[in-house]
Amino acid sequence: MSGGLHFVVCASLVPDPLQTLEPVMGPSGPSLKNETMLPAVLDPWAAHALYESAALVKKIAGSRLTLVTLGPKAKVQQVMMTAGQKVAFEFVAVDGSASGFTESMETAAALAEAIRALPNLEMNRLVLAGGWESASRGAGTTLQIVGEMLGIRDQFQGVDEFHVEADGSLKILERLEGGRYQVSRCPSPPVVIGWATGTLPEPPNNPQIGMMNMRAVMPALQRAKTVAVGAQGVRFVAAELPKQKRETRVVKDASPQDIAREIVEWIRGRS
Amino acid sequence: MAEKLLLIIPVEADGSMPKVAWETVGAVRSLAEAMQCSFDVGLWGQDVLPAARALARCGAARFLAVQGDDFAQARYATDAAASEALARASQATMILAPSTSRTNRIIGGVAYRLGGRADTHAASIQLVDGRLQLTRWYYRQRIMVVLEREHRPWLIALEQGAGAPWAGEPADVTLEWVTAAAGDTERRTQFEAIQQPPADQQTIRPDAELLFVAGAGWTKKQRDGQVHVEEADQIIREFLRKSGASLGGTKSIVDQAGEGGAVLSCMSHMNQVGQTGSTPRHPKGLATCCHGEEPHVVGWRFINERRAVNLDPNCGWAHGKADVLYVADAFEVMRKVNELLS
Numbered sequence: 001m002s003g004g005l006h007f008v009v010c011a012s013l014v015p016d017p018l019q020t021l022e023p024v025m026g027p028s029g030p031s032l033k034n035e036t037m038l039p040a041v042l043d044p045w046a047a048h049a050l051y052e053s054a055a056l057v058k059k060i061a062g063s064r065l066t067l068v069t070l071g072p073k074a075k076v077q078q079v080m081m082t083a084g085q086k087v088a089f090e091f092v093a094v095d096g097s098a099s100g101f102t103e104s105m106e107t108a109a110a111l112a113e114a115i116r117a118l119p120n121l122e123m124n125r126l127v128l129a130g131g132w133e134s135a136s137r138g139a140g141t142t143l144q145i146v147g148e149m150l151g152i153r154d155q156f157q158g159v160d161e162f163h164v165e166a167d168g169s170l171k172i173l174e175r176l177e178g179g180r181y182q183v184s185r186c187p188s189p190p191v192v193i194g195w196a197t198g199t200l201p202e203p204p205n206n207p208q209i210g211m212m213n214m215r216a217v218m219p220a221l222q223r224a225k226t227v228a229v230g231a232q233g234v235r236f237v238a239a240e241l242p243k244q245k246r247e248t249r250v251v252k253d254a255s256p257q258d259i260a261r262e263i264v265e266w267i268r269g270r271s
Numbered sequence: 272m273a274e275k276l277l278l279i280i281p282v283e284a285d286g287s288m289p290k291v292a293w294e295t296v297g298a299v300r301s302l303a304e305a306m307q308c309s310f311d312v313g314l315w316g317q318d319v320l321p322a323a324r325a326l327a328r329c330g331a332a333r334f335l336a337v338q339g340d341d342f343a344q345a346r347y348a349t350d351a352a353a354s355e356a357l358a359r360a361s362q363a364t365m366i367l368a369p370s371t372s373r374t375n376r377i378i379g380g381v382a383y384r385l386g387g388r389a390d391t392h393a394a395s396i397q398l399v400d401g402r403l404q405l406t407r408w409y410y411r412q413r414i415m416v417v418l419e420r421e422h423r424p425w426l427i428a429l430e431q432g433a434g435a436p437w438a439g440e441p442a443d444v445t446l447e448w449v450t451a452a453a454g455d456t457e458r459r460t461q462f463e464a465i466q467q468p469p470a471d472q473q474t475i476r477p478d479a480e481l482l483f484v485a486g487a488g489w490t491k492k493q494r495d496g497q498v499h500v501e502e503a504d505q506i507i508r509e510f511l512r513k514s515g516a517s518l519g520g521t522k523s524i525v526d527q528a529g530e531g532g533a534v535l536s537c538m539s540h541m542n543q544v545g546q547t548g549s550t551p552r553h554p555k556g557l558a559t560c561c562h563g564e565e566p567h568v569v570g571w572r573f574i575n576e577r578r579a580v581n582l583d584p585n586c587g588w589a590h591g592k593a594d595v596l597y598v599a600d601a602f603e604v605m606r607k608v609n610e611l612l613s
């Protein structure tokens with residue numbers, strides 16, 4: 001495609017999935033206990049969006065990649081120390097809450113504003129990407145709304161494959177129920193692509209890429225506009241950990257035969 | 272505020288409705304009864320009549336429909352246009368939909384168009400002391416939240432389990448036709464195909480009683496110092512064939528394909544369960560050679576009965592994550608299980 005594509009990836013931060021999370025209720029709604037202390041990572045599905053987009057930029061001549069991140073500045077800087085070592089990108093930061101207990105409408109408004117302000121944004125080259133759901137709110141609505149705010153009506157979610165065909169058209173595979181894919185074709189950008197895991201492994205850390213990115217990340221963080229992203233109109237009645245606790249019965253020293261018998265009985269609904 | 276409900280359902284090209292839709296009908300009926308208000312049904316698709324007839328006796332005040340070839344297949348632009356038009360025609364304050372890949376793809380965008388708000392993956396919605404309260408999970412099923420909203424319209428995609436399935440005899444029904452935009456802009460994207468694995472490799476079975484999870488242990492060196500991937504593959508496939516279970520995998524095992532590691536032929540990214548995988552719903556789950564780490568186990572939130580087979584008595588499953596942990600070699604156990612299932 002002449003002129004290439006402009007991949008704009010929206011990716012926020014979430015607590016490292018290996019951390020234990022505990023909700024605490026405050027006057028303005030729930031938050032996570034010790035939220036500022038919890039180590040954070042780039043939101044995993046959005047990270048896939050970033051890696052897949054970076055690979056496409058390499059493949060399609062004249063393409064560029066911009067990462068737009070909404071999150072608390074200090075945390076974003078920490079995460080970029082590692083996330084920034086994976087692939088090369090231009091960077092825009094918006095300073096605000098990355099909590100799951102905010103509204104996708106408010107998050108989307110802040111992101112759309114940041115994207116509209118990108119220098120040299122050409123809608124007819126725009127591939128607006130991100131994770132199909134966040135690991136925080138997990139609603140899968142933010143990208144849809146950003147797309148609507150930017151007037152993009154060709155939207156795809158749960159994407160594992162995105163191909164640019166010889167005629168410049170876009171072939172997209174979206175996940176459906178039961179392990180199936182829907183294959184669609186769109187003649188050209190702009191499109192919204194909500195990535196699932198894609199097909200690529202996580203790129204290894206590359207300190208050179210990291211240094212290059214950090215040269216852009218630091219000034220971008222200094223320029224970052226502060227926005228108030230909350231949950232207007234929502235009253236949180238409760239935020240709780242699951243109540244059910246299991247007492248695990250640990251079966252040691254039983255023969256494979258006996259275990260197998262017990263499992264089969266259980267599968268057949270007899271124990 | 273007096274509420275008015277609308278249930279929107281996409282009708283597939285073959286005239287069917289998603290299975291979860293019957294539960295959504297049940298949930299909307301209960302809600303309307305509790306709130307003493309009426310509800311409309313809004314359908315869209317190529318031919319909505321069979322679905323409308325099937326729902327004729329569900330108690331809806333009106334049956335609204337958007338119909339045409341352009342609405343046959345899932346496509347953001349036409350699905351969103353149809354839902355928007357149905358919502359405007361109904362003037363509903365609350366718009367409920369069964370949670371499917373098709374409705375989840377559009378519901379945020381439609382909420383924006385209507386000036387409303389959307390909640391997806393809702394576990395339930397109920398009236399508590401005269402207030403509407405919605406329950407859903409945050410942080411990948413780790414934190415359960417109950418919330419109320421001021422904004423209307425309120426769009427809600429209801430998950431499986433949110434209501435008892437409604438059943439009724441089909442009957443004739445009067446449809447009110449609604450026009451939705453389907454111009455060149457909405458038709459830019461073209462549906463090409465549904466890709467699905469051949470029947471014998473169809474390992475993701477949402478309706479199965481049992482989820483069988485295979486972890487990376489199946490492809491690791493065993494007590495004899497060797498890997499036994501082919502044997503693992505054969506044991507697992509045989510078990511899936513005999514039990515009809517749905518196959519899930521851990522991130523470690525599905526990532527091996529991308530990293531050039533030992534691969535099970537029946538496993539792809541689509542099988543991954545957990546933080547960056549799926550959260551399937553099956554009554555029972557059996558985890559094998561899987562450590563039971565938190566990013567995996569969050570995908571088990573809706574699996575009621577859980578058992579695990581692992582060599583490590585101290586693996587994650589031992590700590591209140593499974594009902595039973597069998598400390599044993601999964602190769603030996605599953606070989607015997609297959610024999611018993613014969």
Ligand SMILES: Cc1cc2nc3c(=O)[nH]c(=O)nc-3n(C[C@H](O)[C@H](O)[C@H](O)COP(=O)(O)OP(=O)(O)OC[C@H]3O[C@@H](n4cnc5c(N)ncnc54)[C@H](O)[C@@H]3O)c2cc1C
Pocket residue numbers: 017018041044485486487488489491493520521522523524543544545546547548549559560561562563564565566567568580581582583586599600601602
């Ligand atoms: C951002 C992020 C997202 C993640 N998302 C996910 C996700 O969605 N899903 C997911 O699963 N993980 C996810 N993880 C990874 C997760 O933390 C674990 O690393 C992963 O689940 C481990 O997979 P495993 O249990 O198969 O492998 P391992 O940890 O390698 O465990 C293998 C197990 O097999 C057992 N074993 C070996 N041989 C046998 C035998 N013969 N019989 C019985 N037992 C045997 C061992 O005792 C061991 O417990 C994520 C991690 C991060 C950081």
